Amino acid sequence: xxxxxxxxxxxxxxxxxxxxxxxxxxxxxxxxxxxxxxxxxxxxxxxxxxxxxxxxxxxxxxxxxxxxxxxxxxxxxxxxxxxxxxxxxxxxxxxxxxxxxxxxxxxxxxxxxxxxxxxxxxxxxxxxxxxxxxxxxxxxxxxxxxxxxxxxxxxxxxxxxxxxxxxxxxxxxxxxxxxxxxxxxxxxxxxxxxxxxxxxxxxxxxxxxxxxxxxxxxxxxxxxxxxxxxxxxxxxxxxxxxxxxxxxxxxxxxxxxxxxxxxxxxxxxxxxxxxxxxxxxxxxxxxxxxxxxxxxxxxxxxxxxxxxxxxxxxxxxx
Amino acid sequence: xxxxxxxxxxxxxxxxxxxxxxxxxxxxxxxxxxxxxxxxxxxxxxxxxxxxxxxxxxxxxxxxxxxxxxxxxxxxxxxxxxxxxxxxxxxxxxxxxxxxxxxxxxxxxxxxxxxxxxxxxxxxxxxxxxxxxxxxxxxxxxxxxxxxxxxxxxxxxxxxxxxxxxxxxxxxxxxxxxxxxxxxxxxxxxxxxxxxxxxxxxxxxxxxxxxxxxxxxxxxxxxxxxxxxxxxxxxxxxxxxxxxxxxxxxxxxxxxxxxxxxxxxx
Numbered sequence: 411x412x413x414x415x416x417x418x419x420x421x422x423x424x425x426x427x428x429x430x431x432x433x434x435x436x437x438x439x440x441x442x443x444x445x446x447x448x449x450x451x452x453x454x455x456x457x458x459x460x461x462x463x464x465x466x467x468x469x470x471x472x473x474x475x476x477x478x479x480x481x482x483x484x485x486x487x488x489x490x491x492x493x494x495x496x497x498x499x500x501x502x503x504x505x506x507x508x509x510x511x512x513x514x515x516x517x518x519x520x521x522x523x524x525x526x527x528x529x530x531x532x533x534x535x536x537x538x539x540x541x542x543x544x545x546x547x548x549x550x551x552x553x554x555x556x557x558x559x560x561x562x563x564x565x566x567x568x569x570x571x572x573x574x575x576x577x578x579x580x581x582x583x584x585x586x587x588x589x590x591x592x593x594x595x596x597x598x599x600x601x602x603x604x605x606x607x608x609x610x611x612x613x614x615x616x617x618x619x620x621x622x623x624x625x626x627x628x629x630x631x632x633x634x635x636x637x638x639x640x641x642x643x644x645x646x647x648x649x650x651x652x653x654x655x656x657x658x659x660x661x662x663x664x665x666x667x668x669x670x671x672x673x674x675x676x677x678x679x680x681x682x683x684x685x686x687x688x689x690x691x692x693x694x695x696x697x698x699x700x701x702x703x704x705x706x707x708x709x710x711x712x713x714x715x716x717x718x719x720x721x722x723x724x725x726x727x728x
Numbered sequence: 729x730x731x732x733x734x735x736x737x738x739x740x741x742x743x744x745x746x747x748x749x750x751x752x753x754x755x756x757x758x759x760x761x762x763x764x765x766x767x768x769x770x771x772x773x774x775x776x777x778x779x780x781x782x783x784x785x786x787x788x789x790x791x792x793x794x795x796x797x798x799x800x801x802x803x804x805x806x807x808x809x810x811x812x813x814x815x816x817x818x819x820x821x822x823x824x825x826x827x828x829x830x831x832x833x834x835x836x837x838x839x840x841x842x843x844x845x846x847x848x849x850x851x852x853x854x855x856x857x858x859x860x861x862x863x864x865x866x867x868x869x870x871x872x873x874x875x876x877x878x879x880x881x882x883x884x885x886x887x888x889x890x891x892x893x894x895x896x897x898x899x900x901x902x903x904x905x906x907x908x909x910x911x912x913x914x915x916x917x918x919x920x921x922x923x924x925x926x927x928x929x930x931x932x933x934x935x936x937x938x939x940x941x942x943x944x945x946x947x948x949x950x951x952x953x954x955x956x957x958x959x960x961x962x963x964x965x966x967x968x969x970x971x972x973x974x975x976x977x978x979x980x981x982x983x984x985x986x987x988x989x990x991x992x993x994x
Contacts, residue, residue, distance in 0.1 A: 425903070438904060438905060442808050446805045446806070446808045446829065446879075449871075450828040450829060450872070453869070454832060455828060457843035458843050461843045527745070531739050531743075548980075555979075555980050557950070557972055559933065559953055559954060560753065560968075563961070563969065567749075568749055570960075661834050662834075665837065667838055668936065668954075671958070685839075689940075699842065702838070702839045713834050716834065
């Protein structure tokens with residue numbers, strides 16, 4: 411791709427480019443900063459502001475399906491009344507509160523399951539011989555590179571009424587009737603843990619691989635049983651990895667749409683799915699925007715925790 | 729002795745959990761029966777059916793075009809952002825750029841998709857561009873979240889890189905632009921390639937954001953797959969999954985090989 415540029419070329423080309431930029435009134439330095447900054451302002455920051463604005467607008471039949479928040483020079487009281495309508499709607503209808511509570515609960519339970527599965531895996535990789543570690547890590551990351559949607563789909567084949575698990579159990583004569591596994595909350599847990607497991611293993615591995623073996627030996631020499639050593643030495647030292655990994659699972663799980671709609675039942679309410687339906691089925695853009703903003707507010711604390719944990723890991727490395 | 733065995737057993741079970749669904753997906757793509765989960769005999773008919781399905785073929789072509797375009801723009805912008813954050817010292821707005829470039833990594837997809845769609849609608853109403861939604865709007869959306877990942881990859885490579893090479897070239901009289909193209913770029917090129925591949929994969933894989941910002945007649949491959957599997961398992965999706973897995977495995981192996989070829993020039 412860009413390797414063609416490796417060969418040395420006449421210096422005048424660079425001089426020419428630099429001159430061209432200077433003629434436009436841009437130093438190279440400013441251009442490097444400005445290009446990504448402008449892009450992110452236009453396609454990341456402004457869209458969020460637009461969401462805020464539309465969450466404060468009224469729903470209308472039409473295209474686009476909301477009323478302008480302010481005609482130029484409109485009175486402000488209008489804005490304030492509209493403000494309350496969409497957010498009040500979220501409070502009044504218990505569907506939304508239930509969806510938020512459910513999302514947090516499902517995300518939290520999935521995170522704990524993922525932690526319990528990932529911790530021994532990360533410990534095993536960190537304690538295996540150095541030449542095997544990269545291969546094992548790649549085995550953890552590899553599924554992440556295959557399509558997310560298809561990995562969720564794979565579980566539909568596993569958990570379904572005529573799925574592989576039911577067929578195997580019935581073939582072995584363990585059960586007579588197929589178990590109902592698909593379209594349950596349990597299937598959603600499996601889906602979330604499965605798709606986000608690499609995000610949990612990697613930060614745990616990073617924390618555990620740096621752990622000084624002599625600390626564990628010292629603890630054992632002083633008579634601590636392995637479990638006590640784990641609780642008092644290993645666990646506290648790997649805490650940044652635990653927090654970072656947990657947040658990397660918890661945060662995307664909160665807004666998850668694909669997993670609850672493919673593996674969950676009709677009653678598995680999650681907020682990502684509610685937002686999707688509000689937008690695509692009800693075409694109520696203002697309420698969808700209000701749902702998005704409340705979701706962002708819920709995510710503020712987990713995102714802050716994540717950044718604290720990541721900074722702790724970075725500082726340790728230095 | 730029992731303690732020594734417990735950990736490997738748990739680890740093996742963990743890896744089995746990661747790979748069993750994918751392996752069963754591949755195996756049953758060669759199944760004769762319409763039932764995805766009962767083996768009746770070897771057959772390639774679902775692959776044949778796949779290539780005759782014009783909806784899937786055209787969606788796949790569209791997705792590949794979108795992924796290549798947005799990965800390329802994201803790599804350019806992500807590299808610039810990585811340079812700005814590591815090589816240019818302090819400047820006004822550095823904290824803001826740091827925050828904005830990593831925020832898309834933790835932003836729920838539904839919010840990214842919704843916010844970009846609302847932006848595109850507002851832009852169309854105000855400037856008349858982009859008119860309608862389709863290829864352009866999906867590329868713009870994918871570039872935005874992909875560049876965050878490219879920035880992470882490029883930035884860590886730039887932090888690891890030995891700055892004395894840059895300084896030596898500068899001392900020998902090379903202009904900053906020349907230093908970049910002759911010294912920095914060749915050294916960070918493995919990071920650019922893996923960043924591009926990551927962006928390409930993420931774009932190819934995205935269902936939620938594309939669903940928000942696409943228009944009629946521009947369904948991407950994940951959108952077509954989703955509408956198919958919503959109704960239940962179907963064997964041609966298994967065949968498609970197998971092709972994607974094989975392509976990805978070759979790509980990852982290639983990227984690993986490329987990354988290992990020059991590991992010592994940091």
